[in-house]
Amino acid sequence: xxxxxxxxxxxxxxxxxxxxxxxxxxxxxxxxxxxxxxxxxxxxxxxxxxxxxxxxxxxxxxxxxxxxxxxxxxxxxxxxxxxxxxxxxxxxxxxxxxxxxxxxxxxxxxxxxxxxxxxxxxxxxxxxxxxxxxxxxxxxxxxxxxxxxxxxxxxxxxxxxxxxxxxxxxxxxxxxxxxxxxxxxxxxx
Numbered sequence: 001x002x003x004x005x006x007x008x009x010x011x012x013x014x015x016x017x018x019x020x021x022x023x024x025x026x027x028x029x030x031x032x033x034x035x036x037x038x039x040x041x042x043x044x045x046x047x048x049x050x051x052x053x054x055x056x057x058x059x060x061x062x063x064x065x066x067x068x069x070x071x072x073x074x075x076x077x078x079x080x081x082x083x084x085x086x087x088x089x090x091x092x093x094x095x096x097x098x099x100x101x102x103x104x105x106x107x108x109x110x111x112x113x114x115x116x117x118x119x120x121x122x123x124x125x126x127x128x129x130x131x132x133x134x135x136x137x138x139x140x141x142x143x144x145x146x147x148x149x150x151x152x153x154x155x156x157x158x159x160x161x162x163x164x165x166x167x168x169x170x171x172x173x174x175x176x177x178x179x180x181x182x183x184x185x186x187x188x189x
Contacts, residue, residue, distance in 0.1 A: 001137060001139060001184045002138045002182075002183060002184070003131075003138075003139050003141060003182050003184050004042070004138060004139070004140040004141065004179060004180075004181055005141050005143065005148045005151060005152070005179070005180040006064070006141065006142045006143070006178070006179050006180075007143070007144065007145055007174050007175065007176055007177060008026060008034075008056070008058075008061045008064055008142060008144060008176065009027060009030040009034035009063075009064055009176050010027045010030040010034075010176040011024035011025065011027060011060045012024060012025050012026065016092070017089065017091070018083050018087060018089050018090075018094065018112075019083075019087060019088060020080040020081045020082055020083040020114070020146070021079060021081065021082035021083065021087060021114070021115075022088055023059050024060050025060060025063065026060040026063045030176065030177075031063055031067070033177070034064060034176065035064060035067040038064070038068060038177060038179060039068065041179045042068070042179070045138075045181075049136070049137050050138075051136060051137070051140060052134060052138070052140070053065065053072040053073060053139075053142075054072065054073050054075050054078060054141045054142070054143075055072045055073070055074055055075070055141075055143070056074070056076075056078045056079045056080065056142065056144060056147065057074040057075070057076050057079060058079055058080065061142045061144070062074065068140075068142070069140070072142070075127060076123075077123040077124060077126055077127035078124065078127055078141060078144075078147050079144070080144035080145075080146050080147060081111075081117070081146050083111045083112045084111060084113035084114030084115075085112035085113055085114075086111050086112030086114070087114070098111070098112070106165060106168040106169060107161060117164045117165075117167070117168045120150060121150055121154070121161075121163060121164035122160065124147060124151060124154060125163075128151065128154055128184065128187075131184060132184065132187060139184070148174055149167035149170050150163065150167045152167070152180070152182060153166045153170075155183070156182075156185060157185045157186070157187070
């Protein structure tokens, strides 16, 4: 199965905020531009039988999904990481000691008392396992940068913990509205 991963449009929020699982809306102008650009990119793909559509249930993803594929399935397993008490705070306002503690244990530390990267990786792996048993040639997934980094690592067949560490250590470079294509490999035994 081919995966088409789409990052949501720029959210309607101030720059520099920690907003993982915060349910922010998409910026209206960015949403319209993103939808047009994504339609053009998707239109250039070869048709695929039984294309499946999925979206994170967070508003910034659902708004784009509703424009591209009304009735698209919502799946909480592809939502962005929950940063607990860090949600909505400017990154510089988060105590340096807490950020350092997270950096020292990327896999298991729960930033702000929210989710650990390992926990997010488990739910993303569950989503991918479901896709592996689904029929269809392509799955279009509208989600978040962190989720995309995890899907990329897990879809390539890396073991869960290694994939989670690689995703967490990968510098963030996925643009709003970016479209990435990759194959979903069989789950390693």
